[in-house]
Amino acid sequence: GFLILMGTVGLVLLLACANVANLTLTRLVRRERELAIRAALGAGRARLRRQLLTENLLLSTAGAALGLVIAIFGLDLLVQYANRFTVRTGEIGIDVPVLLFTIGVAVGVALLLAWAPSLPGAGGLGNAAAAAGSARGVVGISKKHVQQGLVISQLALSFTLLIGAGLMVRSLVNLTQVDTGIETENVVVMQAPNTTGLNQQENHVLMDQVLDELREQDGVLTVAYASRAPWDPNTDLLNLTFRVEGGDEEGMTSPMAQQNAVSPLYFSTAGISIAQGRTFMPDDDMDGDTVAIVNASLARDLFGPGVDPINRRIQQQNFNGSWGPWLRVVGVAEDTREYGVSVANAHTIYRPAAQTFAGPAVMVRSRGEPGEVAARVRE
Numbered sequence: 001g002f003l004i005l006m007g008t009v010g011l012v013l014l015l016a017c018a019n020v021a022n023l024t025l026t027r028l029v030r031r032e033r034e035l036a037i038r039a040a041l042g043a044g045r046a047r048l049r050r051q052l053l054t055e056n057l058l059l060s061t062a063g064a065a066l067g068l069v070i071a072i073f074g075l076d077l078l079v080q081y082a083n084r085f086t087v088r089t090g091e092i093g094i095d096v097p098v099l100l101f102t103i104g105v106a107v108g109v110a111l112l113l114a115w116a117p118s119l120p121g122a123g124g125l126g127n128a129a130a131a132a133g134s135a136r137g138v139v140g141i142s143k144k145h146v147q148q149g150l151v152i153s154q155l156a157l158s159f160t161l162l163i164g165a166g167l168m169v170r171s172l173v174n175l176t177q178v179d180t181g182i183e184t185e186n187v188v189v190m191q192a193p194n195t196t197g198l199n200q201q202e203n204h205v206l207m208d209q210v211l212d213e214l215r216e217q218d219g220v221l222t223v224a225y226a227s228r229a230p231w232d233p234n235t236d237l238l239n240l241t242f243r244v245e246g247g248d249e250e251g252m253t254s255p256m257a258q259q260n261a262v263s264p265l266y267f268s269t270a271g272i273s274i275a276q277g278r279t280f281m282p283d284d285d286m287d288g289d290t291v292a293i294v295n296a297s298l299a300r301d302l303f304g305p306g307v308d309p310i311n312r313r314i315q316q317q318n319f320n321g322s323w324g325p326w327l328r329v330v331g332v333a334e335d336t337r338e339y340g341v342s343v344a345n346a347h348t349i350y351r352p353a354a355q356t357f358a359g360p361a362v363m364v365r366s367r368g369e370p371g372e373v374a375a376r377v378r379e
Helices: 002-030 032-040 045-082 096-115 125-133 140-176 200-215 266-270 296-303 370-378
Strands: 187-191 220-226 240-244 256-262 274-277 291-295 313-317 323-333 348-352 361-366
Touching: 002 045, 002 096, 002 140, 032 045, 045 096, 187 370, 200 220, 200 361, 220 256, 220 266, 240 296, 266 361, 291 296, 296 323, 296 348, 323 348, 361 370
Parallel strands: 256 348, 291 323
Antiparallel strands: 187 361, 220 361, 240 256, 240 313, 274 323, 291 348, 313 323
């Protein structure tokens, strides 16, 4: 969704730049006599280019500065709007790359408008003076053709960019209407403190302490952690092979799936429905039976359509080719699009974090506006 929105903004920016460029070139055609007089008085091409560059640079810089001011004051409005569709609004901001892009566009447009048009030559004072003395001698029929060409190109480019922007807006609206299977309203997603150097037990103790402190915050309904939050672009996706007990011993025909280690309240915090069986319990730890929850697509492809997967056992193949412990399926979660709005029915298996490892993604569901809760959680 963000990429489509960025594409739409890019088309609108191109449209604005094209309109400004056409207006500037049209104005330059009308100033041809003035430039011819300057050339007659001794101004060379380089000096005329510097004059045009200075004028255009002042115009583009003023426009870029105005755009940045509007962006700064409109940032909160954009975040509030995007909060209804994604949990990744923390990525929206104005940073150094945005500033560099703005400066680059402003300088680039100024250079283009200064060096693109042709200028009166320095072929002698007589030629320049003759050109300056007669408007029709300077402009003639060619000026009329240039102006008509600029108007036609401006209309054609404007229609093309407007159609492209309209299609992208329509695509964005369609994406916002897709049922992702996840309730993102009033949910804050953050990364936990760095746990490098901690063993598995110390990592679990730290994450449990983090959740205990978050539960005490005003406005917090539920908290959870996971090895991967929905739509997290910074996590590598690793396909794991599973096999069903009593099935193919080699597991070559078994479907592959993504694994997510989650805490017991992950499903209620993320708003993912359990279609069958149960969710994870606090006693699903290292002392308990190794269990797992699979999503509906994986359950159907692993066990077959209409087969009850509850209490069936599956096994994960390790990267060295060996097989891990048997996992008893205790629940079936509804399918989600947590790997991307365009990715439907991706195979996913959920493991209790207490039996594997505690992931860095922390999710907090609040009672109301998550902005204030997010600030306290960050602290």
